[in-house]
Amino acid sequence: MNMEGKHPVLQISHLYKTLGKRRILQDVSFETYSGEVFGFLGPNGAGKTTTIKIVVGLLMLDEGEISIDGFDLRRQFEKAMALVGGIVENPEFYPYLSGHDNLKIYADAHGGIGEERIAEVVRMVGLENRIKEKVGRYSLGMRQRLGVAQAILHRPRLLVLDEPTNGLDPAGTKTLRDLIRKLAHEEGISVLVSSHLMSEMEMMCDRVGIITDGILRAVKPIDQMIAAASPDHAVYLLRVDNAEAAEAALAGLEQVAVKRGEPGELEITLPAANEEELLAAVNRAVFEKGVRLYTVTKKEHRRLEDVFIEMTKGGDQIG
Numbered sequence: 001m002n003m004e005g006k007h008p009v010l011q012i013s014h015l016y017k018t019l020g021k022r023r024i025l026q027d028v029s030f031e032t033y034s035g036e037v038f039g040f041l042g043p044n045g046a047g048k049t050t051t052i053k054i055v056v057g058l059l060m061l062d063e064g065e066i067s068i069d070g071f072d073l074r075r076q077f078e079k080a081m082a083l084v085g086g087i088v089e090n091p092e093f094y095p096y097l098s099g100h101d102n103l104k105i106y107a108d109a110h111g112g113i114g115e116e117r118i119a120e121v122v123r124m125v126g127l128e129n130r131i132k133e134k135v136g137r138y139s140l141g142m143r144q145r146l147g148v149a150q151a152i153l154h155r156p157r158l159l160v161l162d163e164p165t166n167g168l169d170p171a172g173t174k175t176l177r178d179l180i181r182k183l184a185h186e187e188g189i190s191v192l193v194s195s196h197l198m199s200e201m202e203m204m205c206d207r208v209g210i211i212t213d214g215i216l217r218a219v220k221p222i223d224q225m226i227a228a229a230s231p232d233h234a235v236y237l238l239r240v241d242n243a244e245a246a247e248a249a250l251a252g253l254e255q256v257a258v259k260r261g262e263p264g265e266l267e268i269t270l271p272a273a274n275e276e277e278l279l280a281a282v283n284r285a286v287f288e289k290g291v292r293l294y295t296v297t298k299k300e301h302r303r304l305e306d307v308f309i310e311m312t313k314g315g316d317q318i319g
């Protein structure tokens, strides 16, 4: 991501937390920037919610420093909290009141938030057509979006969402994901969003931090995280009319390893650094032998999911 013009909003350094006798968080440090979606990825029990509860002021930290837009969470608690909006557990609403009236109650309690701002956030979350309906009739996805509307009413610099897509169907997930990206990229909000689903993080986040057992294992831009998960070789499946002839044709290509698969299929492995050039050479060699090439399919790279599973098992640092 282009970090130009972006500045750190949430800064966590050397955060420790013990609950009961258990050390839940150990030396956690990371920053989130304005205009970015930062994904906090980890399996159940990793410490995501604990971290988030500390950031939104629901839980005290034991050791370490946290600041929001420069305001220290301990020494300038109210100033820091004024810049944070969040949904930690499922947002609570009055079911017999409309979406609008729920927001209005929150706005009045907060102070300084008028009807114009309510209308603005309602448009942002795409609820303008349903905002007069009772919340009891809202779908889970609509309720989550109303939760986001409430969380951003007071114009926070940092929006914190703990597993916001839990329980949503694919359409609801996509709507919420698009909303989260828009709030970061168009409104410049710094969004911290947790999840245990790596596929979701890939689609939603600019950077991700992976946490397991209370320890932050890696923080990287999403493309680097995926690249770190990718091997240095690419594997393709070729479907041809004559596998034997194709194999012979490819024998002359030094960097290309060939394996016979199902009848009419070849699996080739080539260095990812030269991928396109070698693929063109494969095409040419096969064509020159008069072999008909029906399809070329790339076998999926290892994705974030694989890194994640590996880290969850081993707990080693990557990159």
Ligand SMILES: Nc1ncnc2c1ncn2[C@@H]1O[C@H](COP(=O)(O)OP(=O)(O)OP(=O)(O)O)[C@@H](O)[C@H]1O
Residues within 6 Å of the ligand: 019, 020, 022, 024, 042, 043, 044, 045, 046, 047, 048, 049, 050, 051, 196
């Ligand atoms: N009040 C508490 N007392 C003792 N241990 C706790 C308490 N609250 C949470 N824990 C423990 O802290 C660890 C981290 O929990 P946390 O809820 O932060 O994880 P999480 O990453 O949010 O997991 P999930 O994906 O399940 O939501 C867990 O092992 C949990 O059992």
Ligand SMILES: [Mg+2]
Residues within 6 Å of the ligand: 048, 049, 050, 162
């Ligand atoms: Mg949690």
